[in-house]
Amino acid sequence: MTVVASKAEQGHYLTQLIADQAHWLADADGAQGEGTAPDPHQLLDAALAACTAITVRMYAERKGMALQDVVVTIRHKEEGGVYQMERQLQFIGDLTEQERARLTEIAGKCPVHKTLSGRFEITTQAQ
Template sequence: MEVNIHRGAGPLQHVIEIGPHTLLTDAPKSLGGEETGPEPHDLLAAALAACTAITVTMYAKRKGYDLQDIDVRIEHGQKDGAYVFTRRIRYVGSLADDEKARLTDIANKCPVHKTLSGEIRIVTEAV
């Protein structure tokens, strides 16, 4: 999958194209943006939250758990020299404590979590 970004209408707004999908990203007004879309770090947090919800839901369905809904909230920002994502997961449904614990283990194995927790290499090619 390829992600393409090009300049949008505002001074810092950019249009993100991912396959057939289009999103906007922008900066806050305090940095010269117009806040027409989420900041890049917010998109990264959203990717972690979405991956968590999808992965846990798929697992719960496969195992027959009574997971009726999942609420994933991510707080993020710089803290003590590192960028920290604090993920809070609320499971809705009639779940035993051991099922909730297993779902949390699975949340820690979602692909985005594994990517962010592993070694990341960014190769930049100017063309």
């Protein structure tokens, strides 16, 4: 998959992002941004939240669980050079404690969680 970022038509740091048919915006954080789009750290948090929600819903559906929704909340902080993410899950539906425990375990198996927990490298090429 390829994501392309470039200056948006409006806004000082507002940035358009394009991946295939999907288009969305990002902005600088804090006082430098306009507050009309998520900043890069919020996008990172959103990737984990979305992947978790999708993975949990797909699993529950395959297993016939009575999950109506899962609300995923991500909070982050940086401390001592470490980016710390806290994930909270709220399962909505008539689920047993065993099902809730299994869905919590499945949350840790979403692809973005695996990526963020593993080793990865970034290479840069300039033109």
